[in-house]
């Protein structure tokens with residue numbers, strides 16, 4: 114490729130998405146890129162979420178880059194620090210670490226119609242780029258609902274994603290608000306320390322056993338000497354996840370066995386009938402995220418743990434009150450209340466053609482993007498882990514690699530058509546979005562629970578309604594005919610051009 118045609122690319126965010134994007138661009142011969150990361154270290158959610166017990170729900174042989182298998186995973190399901198170390202090692206070994214600017218927050222980006230470039234504001238100064246790739250994650254903005262009276266609380270409080278490691282919970286009365294994926298990981302870790310734990314649970318999750326195991330030295334040796342074994346384990350988990358994803362998206366009844374597995378997991382640990390009843394899920398299996406744990410229910414069985422199967426209605430100077438008025442005096446509140454998952458690139462302000470703002474105009478009715486990546490009127494902008502690319506079962510890293518491949522193909526198309534302004538065709542995007550929403554309407558996620566996938570209007574802006582394989586298939590090629598040839602470039606579709614491929 115001629116270096117004169119190589120686009121200048123900005124990548125926002127240095128989690129799995131941003132790091133993977135940087136590595137694949139570099140491997141494809143595009144060296145003119147910068148990764149901007151607002152924090153002081155790379156890692157995304159695996160840097161932020163340091164709460165006790167933080168870890169992955171997908172086995173590491175599968176929750177890792179396909180191009181960077183790791184024969185040394187200590188456990189099948191890695192903890193946060195292991196994943197963070199892996200990602201940092203990838204950035205160094207693949208030679209992109211020095212392309213990452215940390216403490217560099219992108220506050221805004223605007224498409225300049227005169228030059229056809231993105232004007233990107235970083236820490237108050239502006240830089241121009243040909244392509245803008247947003248890899249901001251779906252779960253990078255912790256959120257706490259506006260509980261009445263929360264400001265009056267005089268004890269200590271923090272969000273699980275901003276764990277206060279300086280704060281000693283020993284013998285304290287602690288309220289945990291929320292019972293999602295984070296809470297079920299940290300609650301078992303803090304139960305032995307606290308004096309009393311009051312768990313406020315709006316709805317009970319399905320918690321099934323986690324088939325975790327420590328990889329032995331023999332495993333490590335075999336994985337090193339016979340990489341096909343590690344690949345086979347990866348493929349096995351891929352197949353299991355595909356089953357889960359088909360079940361969640363198309364055949365919710367295939368998940369009926371989850372009800373039994375969860376009940377067995379619950380009943381073997383909890384003997385108190387009232388606690389059992391409080392912890393028995395009432396939603397359809399899979400409507401909310403399915404959770405895996407071997408130590409959550411045993412922790413809740415302890416006498417000093419109270420499960421309050423209600424939401425929180427108010428917080429006082431020393432108290433937390435439930436919807437029905439149960440009031441508990443507490444020293445510390447831990448908010449396990451999740452993330453603002455529908456903003457995708459928020460709080461970054463993105464402005465496209467004719468002054469159209471992404472959040473306020475294009476997404477006024479809810480976020481959507483063609484293949485989760487491209488939005489009409491926002492030329493040469495791509496998102497990773499964007500709208501409708503989340504999974505109920507599977508590895509987000511797999512989805513990210515599919516999107517990354519597509520963006521590399523887009524960069525190649527740009528290199529062939531310098532100055533091109535690739536804006537996805539409105540009709541193409543609408544057709545795609547209506548297909549996605551039609552398919553989601555019969556999924557387990559649409560069965561009536563409240564979950565982070567579904568926004569206030571009832572729209573599922575987060576989940577992908579197919580398999581990981583389908584997404585990979587649909588993103589295998591950057592089809593120039595899906596894009597408008599706006600002024601300044603892309604003057605002719607090139608669907609039949611020879612394509613190189615990043616994945617072998």
Ligand SMILES: Cc1cc2nc3c(=O)[nH]c(=O)nc-3n(C[C@H](O)[C@H](O)[C@H](O)COP(=O)(O)OP(=O)(O)OC[C@H]3O[C@@H](n4cnc5c(N)ncnc54)[C@H](O)[C@@H]3O)c2cc1C
Nearest residue numbers: 126128129130151157158169170171219249250253498509
């Ligand atoms: C606790 C937790 C557990 C999870 N467990 C699993 C799991 O088991 N399996 C699974 O598949 N997925 C899991 N996920 C989902 C996880 O988000 C994805 O797997 C994956 O890490 C997403 O990577 P990312 O790079 O897209 O986003 P992130 O990891 O969220 O990284 C985004 C990065 O962008 C940066 N950023 C955002 N905005 C800006 C800006 N304006 N300027 C500069 N930098 C910016 C952020 O600081 C962050 O570093 C989990 C998420 C959480 C929070």
